[in-house]
Amino acid sequence: MTEKFVDVWQANILSQEAAKQNYYELLNADEKQKVDTFLRAELQQKYINTRGILRKVLGTYLNMKPQDINIKTAEYGKPFVDDSEIFFNLSHTGNKLVIAVSNVSEIGIDLEQLRGRKNLKGLVKKCLSTVEKKSWESLSEQQQIFMFYYLWVRKEALVKAIGRGIAMGLDQCIVDPVQQTKFLSIPGGGDSINDWKIVEVKLNQEDVCALVIKDINFNYQLIELE
Ligand SMILES: CC(C)(COP(=O)(O)OP(=O)(O)OC[C@H]1O[C@@H](n2cnc3c(N)ncnc32)[C@H](O)[C@@H]1OP(=O)(O)O)[C@@H](O)C(=O)NCCC(=O)NCCS
Structure with missing residues (x-):
């Protein structure tokens, strides 16, 4: 039986190492036009390196040359490889890519x-559920910044796993405050609440990262690329 795995690759897209690579050559005609x-x-350069690194990484799993991979885009923008x-x-955020x-x-x-933002209160109003807002308001300023991102990355990872993006309504994706690998509610609800699991991705002190997937029994590796 094939082992279940989740690999998280992290890269600095504007590193000296990235600058030495000719990622442009790995792009297809549409991507070259988009540049x-x-x-x-x-x-x-950020676009070229992001796409180039993505192709290089996918090539290692698909056993294909990076430039030959047919990356398609689903209805709401989620990229995938057919068959x-x-x-x-x-x-990605700043120069960092996962x-x-x-x-x-x-x-x-x-x-x-992880950074303070002028419009934090506005984002909280739009993205947190009523219950989340209530407990967020009781926190200290420093805790509020962390808690906002803690919830935000989980909600975004969910709508990206589903493939619908933020139009799903982030305020309707509620992270379970007790069982931290679960959602209490997701837009559309039903059985799918229990389908999705949250996994914290620990990178460093400055960034917050999480992934959402349907099963948490897998081999996990964090791989640093350049
Ligand atoms: C997907 C989305 C949540 C990303 O938010 P973000 O925090 O700004 O960006 P991130 O860096 O975390 O993710 C960007 C990557 O997510 C991927 N992505 C784009 N749309 C996606 C979707 N619907 N689901 C999953 N992944 C998606 C892309 O690979 C993108 O990288 P790229 O722009 O380099 O190709 C947000 O852009 C969104 O909601 N998009 C949907 C827009 C939509 O509904 N469009 C309908 C018109 S068809």
């Missing part, structure tokens, strides 16, 4: 930099 739609050179046994998802690859089920991952 020109970014006006700033830094944004072009393959692997599921993947990615998230890619989760698994053979277990659909997967979603979200990465955010």
